[in-house]
Amino acid sequence: MMAARLSFSNITALAPMVRVGTLPMRLLALDYGADVVYCEELIDIKMAQCQRVVNEVLETVDFVAPDDRVMFRTCERERDRVVFQMGTADPERALTVAQLVEKDVAAIDVNMGCPKEYSTKGGMGAALLSDPDKIEAILKKLVTGVGIPVTCKIRILPSVEDTVSLVRRIEKTGVAAIAVHGRFKEERPRHPVHCDYIQAVSQAVSIPVIANGGSLDLVKKNGDIEEFRKATGASSVMLARAAMWNASVFNSQGPVPVERVMEEYLKYAIRYDNNAFNTKYCLCQMLRDKVESPLGKQVQAAQTNAEISNAYGLQEFYQQIQEQQQVRRDALQNGSQPDKPVMDGDVITMAVKFERREYPPQITPKMFLLEWSRKEKLEQPFYETVQRAQDRAFQSTVMVAEKKYRSSLWEKSKKFAEQAAAIVCLRVLGIPEGRIGEEDSGLVCKRKRERKVNGSAEEEISKKRHVADVQQEAETSETAVVTNGNHHKPDTPPERQKSS
Structure with a gap:
């Protein structure tokens, strides 16, 4: 088990993104060359109520809320490379969630960088940056409570000294790596990334540092990833928007037309019964300035994955997948499962x-x-x-x-x-x-x-x-x-x- 532990050195990762980092996008990123993929931030209170369900029709493991929503879905393909990111401000609840999912993921990450209200409510996300005692308590509880690596993702503090002081304290908790978004919590993507802060962090700690925040200014194609790594002195690089717009940014062989990327994404969404509104959101992010094109309008008007498939000419693929899943469903209903109490x-x-x-x-x-x-x-x-x-x-x-x-x-x-x-x-x-x-x-x-x-x-x-x-x-x-x-x-x- 120790030999199979996920390494965060010299990797390129799909960053955690709300509404984007669901299973279809994670699998797509792996296909194009990402080494590690993060799920979207999932709130501990909601996850703690979930039940782990083996979905034999989709061949996935689902974490299902009491109202039947699938909060997190994963599969064997990403088992050793997916990082589960949670929003938390409570050590005990964080451990409860980590222990719930640890058999199905490669690592646990705590979000300490998102500045948006849905994340900072209740002291989560970037709100944790002002409470280093709580940061330390959460990370220590997780490091000692689970058998897989624990990491965290932060934003930089107002000064280099404060940032370095925090990450040194984080390092002492035993985390396997730390991701640093090179912007202050009040800054947004339009602001330039502070590579010098990430570089100072990289020099101050011995654990891998994952540089984040370069999508707009520095990383537009695969070749730029290494330049961003060098500019920050980081061990690894994490991409968010650049990967959201075109996941083939991970492809060392060069970019793939976004039309083909969208089609591959949609096939995964159909295969894994992705929520249609989530599918629409991700496709619209890929369409970018073409979202008002005839295709974009057709996608926006669609209400189901079947209708989205029609927009992309994938009706036959959609129907084929539905038939395959119905065959599996019928086999299960006809008693192929063991007839004994569980x-x-x-x-x-x-x-x-x-x-x-x-x-x-x-x-x-x-x-x-x-x-x-x-x-x-x-x-x-x-x-x-x-x-x-x-x-x-x-x-x-x-x-x-x-x-x-x-x-x-x-x-x-x-x-x-x-x-x-x-x-x-x-x-x-x-x-x-x-x-x-x-x-x-x-x-x-x-x-x-x-x-x-x-x-x-x-x-x-x-x-x-x-x-x-x-x-x-x-x-x-x-x-x-x-x-x-x-x-x-x-x-x-x-x-x-x-x-x-």
């Missing part, structure tokens, strides 16, 4: 589908679970159902005896999702579920198990009993909740409906 947080899960044909018309797993609960003098089963937006599929969790059970597979209807949850509970507990051919357990009276009865009068009685059973089930179920499944914040917060 803990997902505090919920016991199994890959189970409710197949109606496997049960007599009058019998359902929910009925068996309800009768068993009554027999054991337990509170009746309590169901909570959610619906994801992208395909309108349902998933239900049932609580029985203070334990939760859920199928990891999504169902086409709320009723089927509840039945699948009941099956998981019954199978984990070793209780009969009423399938055809199953030995009579006595949980549900024999009349309900008969598929046909002789005589119209008895048939009518059976129908009435069946209606009563259905009504009884209906009383335990209410309207499903719709949660946000397309990776961006919904206009209104979802309501969660529960049934018992």
Whole structure:
């Protein structure tokens, strides 16, 4: 493991950029020659609420918020070269997030340089520069708490002496490298970068220094990267806007036309189901002064990745990817996953589908679970159902005896999702579920198990009993909740409906 630790010496990196440093752009930068890629700054409070989910359809690892937004998505291709950057002002919370993601990233970085309000709120970003004690506390907590390298990214302070004093203190925390944006926190990209400050830092510490801030003035093509490195005396260089405008700036063989770069970016966005609004934003940054061209207007008007694909003539590619993903989805739904219990947080899960044909018309797993609960003098089963937006599929969790059970597979209807949850509970507990051919357990009276009865009068009685059973089930179920499944914040917060 130590041999595989990420090195920050003599590298060229994609800098962390909000709304830009998502998976498609990171993979594109690696393709063109970047050695290391940083994700966009992700706030610790939001990340601490996320659940790690292996997405077998996309072949990614997703960190999913309670509202179903994917806050961070990564894949094996970048596993040993992606740096997770967080916004934090709290050592304990920073460690919680770092430990959540450390198995899926190569290093952890703390943002101490962003001067914008969304980052400085709560004392994060550049606000940390005025609190060196907190900087030290955060970095020490991370260095001792995780098994991967820890770095930070700062802006320069009002004087060279103050800047050098801070970075020497940072070095003592045990960080693997420090990135320095050569501007004061009140300066913006239009201001010239202060290479002399970065040079002073490079001479003052023994750890690698990564120079940042040269995109507008100094780095316009790949050959300029080495000149920026020499001008700052830094070990490495980090590029933001130059890479955002055309990721082939990392290509030692020379620039690639931006039209081709945009197409390659869009293919990654389609392949990894990138949020359409994020895709639009990145493409518009690449279009730059052509954003009002016919293509630019078509991109701006698009609402989905499918519509963006049409603008770039990639309809066939988009459809091919959708079909491939549906094949994977179907294979997973058809039970290729192991049919054994797995803990997902505090919920016991199994890959189970409710197949109606496997049960007599009058019998359902929910009925068996309800009768068993009554027999054991337990509170009746309590169901909570959610619906994801992208395909309108349902998933239900049932609580029985203070334990939760859920199928990891999504169902086409709320009723089927509840039945699948009941099956998981019954199978984990070793209780009969009423399938055809199953030995009579006595949980549900024999009349309900008969598929046909002789005589119209008895048939009518059976129908009435069946209606009563259905009504009884209906009383335990209410309207499903719709949660946000397309990776961006919904206009209104979802309501969660529960049934018992």
